[in-house]
Amino acid sequence: MSNLRALLSPMTIKNLEIPNRAVLPPMGTGLCNRDGTVSDAQLAYMRRQAASGAGLLITEITAVHPDGVVVPAQIAAWDDRFIPGLKQLAEVMHLSGSKAAMQLHHAGRESHYLLKKGRAMGPSAAPSLIYGQAPREMTPEDIQEVILSFGTAAARARQAGFDAVEIHGAHGYLLTQFLSAISNHRTDYYGGSFANRARFVIDVLRSVRKHVGDDFPVLLRISAEEYIKGGYTVDDLLTILPDLVSAGMDVLHASVGTHGSPAGITSAPPEFDTGFNVWRAQKIKAAANIPVIAVGRFNDPRKADQVIARGEADFVAFGRQQLCDPDFLTKAKQGRYDDIRLCIACNQGCIEREMFEGKSIRCAINPETGQELVYPQAPAAVPRKVWIVGAGPAGLTAAYEAQRLGHDVSIFDQENAAGGNILYACKAPHKEIYLDWIEWLTRQVEQSGVSIRTGTQITEALIAEEKPERVILATGGEKIIPAISGIDLPHVVDAWQILDGRVAPGRSALVVGGGLIGMETACFLAARGCVVTLIEQMPSSPVPKFTSHGYSLHKYLREKASILRFGCSLKTIQPDSVTLIVNDQEEQQSGFDHVVLAVGMRPRNDLKAYLEESATPHTVVGDALKVRRIMEATEEGAKAAWEL
Numbered sequence: 001m002s003n004l005r006a007l008l009s010p011m012t013i014k015n016l017e018i019p020n021r022a023v024l025p026p027m028g029t030g031l032c033n034r035d036g037t038v039s040d041a042q043l044a045y046m047r048r049q050a051a052s053g054a055g056l057l058i059t060e061i062t063a064v065h066p067d068g069v070v071v072p073a074q075i076a077a078w079d080d081r082f083i084p085g086l087k088q089l090a091e092v093m094h095l096s097g098s099k100a101a102m103q104l105h106h107a108g109r110e111s112h113y114l115l116k117k118g119r120a121m122g123p124s125a126a127p128s129l130i131y132g133q134a135p136r137e138m139t140p141e142d143i144q145e146v147i148l149s150f151g152t153a154a155a156r157a158r159q160a161g162f163d164a165v166e167i168h169g170a171h172g173y174l175l176t177q178f179l180s181a182i183s184n185h186r187t188d189y190y191g192g193s194f195a196n197r198a199r200f201v202i203d204v205l206r207s208v209r210k211h212v213g214d215d216f217p218v219l220l221r222i223s224a225e226e227y228i229k230g231g232y233t234v235d236d237l238l239t240i241l242p243d244l245v246s247a248g249m250d251v252l253h254a255s256v257g258t259h260g261s262p263a264g265i266t267s268a269p270p271e272f273d274t275g276f277n278v279w280r281a282q283k284i285k286a287a288a289n290i291p292v293i294a295v296g297r298f299n300d301p302r303k304a305d306q307v308i309a310r311g312e313a314d315f316v317a318f319g320r321q322q323l324c325d326p327d328f329l330t331k332a333k334q335g336r337y338d339d340i341r342l343c344i345a346c347n348q349g350c351i352e353r354e355m356f357e358g359k360s361i362r363c364a365i366n367p368e369t370g371q372e373l374v375y376p377q378a379p380a381a382v383p384r385k386v387w388i389v390g391a392g393p394a395g396l397t398a399a400y401e402a403q404r405l406g407h408d409v410s411i412f413d414q415e416n417a418a419g420g421n422i423l424y425a426c427k428a429p430h431k432e433i434y435l436d437w438i439e440w441l442t443r444q445v446e447q448s449g450v451s452i453r454t455g456t457q458i459t460e461a462l463i464a465e466e467k468p469e470r471v472i473l474a475t476g477g478e479k480i481i482p483a484i485s486g487i488d489l490p491h492v493v494d495a496w497q498i499l500d501g502r503v504a505p506g507r508s509a510l511v512v513g514g515g516l517i518g519m520e521t522a523c524f525l526a527a528r529g530c531v532v533t534l535i536e537q538m539p540s541s542p543v544p545k546f547t548s549h550g551y552s553l554h555k556y557l558r559e560k561a562s563i564l565r566f567g568c569s570l571k572t573i574q575p576d577s578v579t580l581i582v583n584d585q586e587e588q589q590s591g592f593d594h595v596v597l598a599v600g601m602r603p604r605n606d607l608k609a610y611l612e613e614s615a616t617p618h619t620v621v622g623d624a625l626k627v628r629r630i631m632e633a634t635e636e637g638a639k640a641a642w643e644l
């Protein structure tokens, strides 16, 4: 059994007893109706999150003003007509005894939607750090209207049955824009020194306090540090803490960074350790003696327990960990730590899917999240005997879901271990946690009674002999070997041979291909002291820097002084040199111990033709359908199992 004494202890804020110190931080879902009302999908999502039993649940960003929305599908509280839906949301949030807070939000200039419509506003007409476009400068009347709208929205939250409100002062939205010298160039009462720039936040706090009364807890979420060149620091923030407290702040939720900060630090990638941001919360707590919520890559309740036990923070928020496994706290209470599906901080299904793909929330490794309304719970009406060919992310997820629904599952992999390409993907710096995930998934499948038959290649002959009732083809991709002169030379290897240690890195390498696999292999080599040159025929990097993972890879290679050449292709390989094509000109380069091929993959689905010919019901999933990412592999694997 668990000994999470500190994490599981209650704490009272004003008159509100919060049953434990775990917090579901606000997370936008993109699930609500386009008119800003709460949808069934959102209620189902929140019902599932509430089952976690976290002491305090905070809603996603709730718009206080129509000219402050990030996207049209954002819940709103700027009018009484939203109260009935908000009431339903609050009810669902209370189902497991948690307390519920509503997050009050205004996007300011950080709304692509409003920028496009010419309706975005900010303290000054300084361009958005994310979208490059400038908003209009707020007039004194705009400022007073928005301050009032925070207050009236807070009153509606109370009316709808919420126990508290949280003002969103973080991540580069309107309140941060006022705090920051980068976005606030005003010369009036709300601009100038840090203390002046903080006046907007203070006035919002006062307005909220006035509208909810003295007994109602008011949280302020703030980026404790802007984490951007020229941005404010924790020490700046410390100077205004007494004013925030006297304006009505009961709890400070100490986040970090803005959506324009480097490295995606707000929802930090794996190179940031769990709890990397606690020191900022601790500094604030020590200075102001108010309860603080620490947040930032927590996925282990034991670490959170220690943070609270040591007095570094009063609450710990688990964001993406909740999306990844809403039962993690229950499992921890039961001492079942090995059963917890740890968040790998890939951001693919959650924040980046929403921000860069404009889609609603998912989790790359938990197919239930964001799909609660369609996620099947009851056993299948007709149990099937299914063969799953391939035990990579797609096949293993299909097996997990199919056994859960009562199907008779056989899963095979031709390799000696399950995991598919994740066994290679986990080798790049900071990606060990991907292996933890695949080991978790393998363990869960095996513990459910399904034995994974590794070392077993499925062939047409086997299918013809055994005649499986259904087949899920999850055979992944196969590497492409370009037909160029010199490809068979002994120093020419592929990324997989380097990553699994079959070939030891030399002193120098030419990595051919700048996609994800090439970049990761380059990082792997650079981490081992190898001098790396990476070439890519596309004119720019196929791995975008705006994703947190892409940013990390580029940064890592830059720090290791690796050379990245775009618009550069490999023509031929000689024993002691290579011929490259750059700007239609040939160029010789020498001095590479290895030429490492990472020129991409194509789907490996040669069994498909036979399955069609033999009229065997089948579904092709993951990279076997089209070479992509973990998100698509798990999503298609799960769906194939649901539809058996």
Ligand SMILES: Cc1cc2nc3c(=O)[nH]c(=O)nc-3n(C[C@H](O)[C@H](O)[C@H](O)COP(=O)(O)OP(=O)(O)OC[C@H]3O[C@@H](n4cnc5c(N)ncnc54)[C@H](O)[C@@H]3O)c2cc1C
Residues within 6 Å of the ligand: 348, 389, 390, 391, 392, 393, 394, 395, 412, 413, 414, 415, 418, 419, 420, 421, 422, 424, 425, 426, 456, 457, 458, 459, 474, 475, 476, 477, 499, 516, 517, 520, 521, 549, 604, 621, 622, 623, 624, 627, 628, 629, 630, 631, 633
């Ligand atoms: C180095 C590297 C880094 C990567 N990094 C990332 C990343 O950071 N993020 C991301 O989203 N994606 C990443 N990817 C891509 C990701 O790994 C794949 O998209 C994902 O593994 C696809 O899953 P899958 O199950 O469809 O296929 P695979 O993982 O390829 O699994 C297919 C399995 O099928 C087995 N198989 C094939 N044929 C047969 C047969 N006839 N009989 C039995 N078994 C068979 C194979 O042995 C294999 O184990 C990376 C890939 C590589 C190589």
Ligand SMILES: Cc1cc2nc3c(=O)[nH]c(=O)nc-3n(C[C@H](O)[C@H](O)[C@H](O)COP(=O)(O)O)c2cc1C
Residues within 6 Å of the ligand: 025, 026, 027, 028, 029, 059, 060, 061, 103, 168, 170, 171, 221, 255, 266, 267, 268, 295, 296, 297, 298, 317, 318, 319, 320, 321, 350, 351, 354, 361
């Ligand atoms: C999908 C997603 C949506 C988010 N939406 C919000 C939001 O609405 N308001 C907010 O203050 N923070 C938002 N965040 C940030 C999280 O609340 C949290 O601070 C961040 O993910 C770091 O915590 P974690 O490492 O535990 O995930 C969002 C994060 C994610 C992943």
